[in-house]
Amino acid sequence: MAGIKRGYDGKIAGLYDLDKTLGRGHFAVVKLARHVFTGEKVAVKVIDKTKLDTVATGHLFQEVRCMKLVQHPNIVRLYEVIDTQTKLYLILELGDGGDMFDYIMKHEEGLSEELAKKYFAQIVHAISYCHRLHVVHRDLKPENVVFFEKQGLVKLTDFGFSNKFQPGKKLTTSCGSLAYSAPEILLGDEYDAPAVDIWSLGVILFMLVCGQPPFQEANDSETLTMIMDCKYTVPAHVSNACKDLINRMLQRDPKRRASLEEIESHAWLQGVDPSPATKYNTPLVSHKNLSEEEHNSIIQRMVLGDIADRELNNDIINIIIILLLLLSLSYQAYAVS
Known part of the structure; x- marks a missing residue:
């Protein structure tokens, strides 16, 4: 796997301090972490390689390959990949506002159309970029859209089912989540890659303006039937223009x-x-976003490492901190190049 750093052990090579668990999957745990020098917060996807079968390993390779390829303001950045004997660590950009599913669930009748339009346009922008690079996501859902409130953005994440595609050539792998998957995927048919993401975009827009999924019945069998019959009802409060786009x-x-x-x-x-x-x-990351505690911690590390002494002018120290942070970002960009 090109670009992977090898030979790391301990708590991610001493580069990142692992913190609380943010989420769990079949083979992976997502944890909050901090860069030990800059204090930058990141999300770390920790994958237990001993639990991976052939299919899961293939998905992992696809996820890393696609995330290294897609560099877009509305897609969560993969900073670095760290490989150890038993674990693989994906160092990811960290959102500060939770995911879109939890946000939608707080709005029983959906978001205002102006707000929904703002978020949906960004998601479409990101997927349009992916498709131009011939990358299909295949697991688009509100849980995989993360808020970055300080930047005023939403970003796509979790490319675990993503893959490269050739225009005009169909894919065959069945994947994704039932309530958001296109009928042709659920039937196990060959399918056109871009079209399955379009279907999922329709489900996301429905949820944004209605507050609930279009196909969500008492059990999976009933949900599957509703999807195959394409049966859904858009509430009356949704505008005709929005209904038309969903349809x-x-x-x-x-x-x-x-x-x-x-x-x-x-x-x-x-x-x-x-x-x-x-x-x-x-x-x-900017020095102006650091708390006083984080600022002092960096200065302490600089002093202990003989990079500076405490008598240095504060403006000079700030300049050094900015340079160190920029070097860290440059290193992260190089790590995924």
């Missing part, structure tokens, strides 16, 4: 689904900035 995406026949170009040019999405992230030119 264009949730088409049983993949050939009849809207393309990303048609979605981006749809009347409902006009007037919203799909890429507010382009306004942000500041680095992910």
